[in-house]
Amino acid sequence: MTALLHLTELSVTYPRQAEPALDAVSLDIAPGEKLAIIGESGSGKSTLALALAGLLPRGARLSGNITWPSLGRSARAGADFGMVFQDPGASLNPVLRIGEQVAEAAQRHLGLDWEKAGILALELLGRVRIPDPELAMRAYPHQFSGGQRQRIAIAAAIAARPRLLIADEATSALDVLVQAEIVALFRDLCAADGMALILITHDIALAASLADRIAVMHQARLVELAPALQLVETPQADYTRHLLGTHIDLTDTPRIGRTVP
Ligand SMILES: Nc1ncnc2c1ncn2[C@@H]1O[C@H](COP(=O)(O)OP(=O)(O)OP(=O)(O)O)[C@@H](O)[C@H]1O
Ligand SMILES: [Mg+2]
Incomplete structure (x- = not known):
């Protein structure tokens, strides 16, 4: 393929x-x-x-x-691929209504007029399972939980069907x-x-x-790089074995300093 x-x-x-x-x-x-x-x-x-x-x-x-x-x-960013990050707040504008933000993504990448973009935004909020999408369209980011904000960021990221x-x-x-x-x-x-x-x-x-x-x-x-099950069951690289064997919490490992003094 x-x-x-x-x-x-x-x-x-x-x-x-x-x-x-x-x-x-x-x-x-x-x-x-x-x-x-x-x-x-x-x-x-x-x-x-x-x-x-x-x-x-x-x-x-x-x-x-x-x-x-x-x-x-x-x-093309946004159209062929979308991105979501750890902090959904970073990709959402706090002073714009959710509907406008998701519709804006649809409009920019698909060239839809504002009305069609709004209809698509409503559908997208439903797809990412935001409760009551109609109401959500008119709300601001701070009115949602972190998980809901991430769903909204995902809705904007997938607006153009990347x-x-x-x-x-x-x-x-x-x-x-x-x-x-x-x-x-x-x-x-x-x-x-x-x-x-x-x-x-x-x-x-x-x-x-x-x-x-x-x-x-x-x-x-x-x-x-291996199929998921294979990698977990029969890791080949020493480092992968170490990773799986020690169950280290990857978030706690120190950053590797690479700065030249
Ligand atoms: N803007 C930057 N300028 C200089 N060095 C950077 C920059 N961004 C990342 N680095 C360095 O590049 C290396 C790789 O960083 P990167 O952020 O890709 O790691 P990561 O695997 O995503 O880590 P984490 O799990 O903490 O997100 C690190 O040594 C980091 O300090
Ligand atoms: Mg990182």
């Missing part, structure tokens, strides 16, 4: 850093595939997501290749039950639309339960 996304030897070095934050990572994602990326803090997971979304900070050096074979062209959703620690700040609901939502959205998912997480159990394949990052490198 033609890959949706193809990364070849992707490397990133941030300004004033001696070591790359991403070191020659190559991988493919198939259309509709759910890929989890795990690894300790500072291993380069977000850097990978930002690089493929074209969101690296100014001055970061990128080498290697990112292609979208099944699109046959480069991908081929890929990149979720960087999108459930980490939520309590366990709400986390499980968002994960179920990801699963449903992927199944219904054939959307692919890159799920960046510290939670190996979550990765194993949701993803088709799991990629393990360690010190800027991709150390193992």
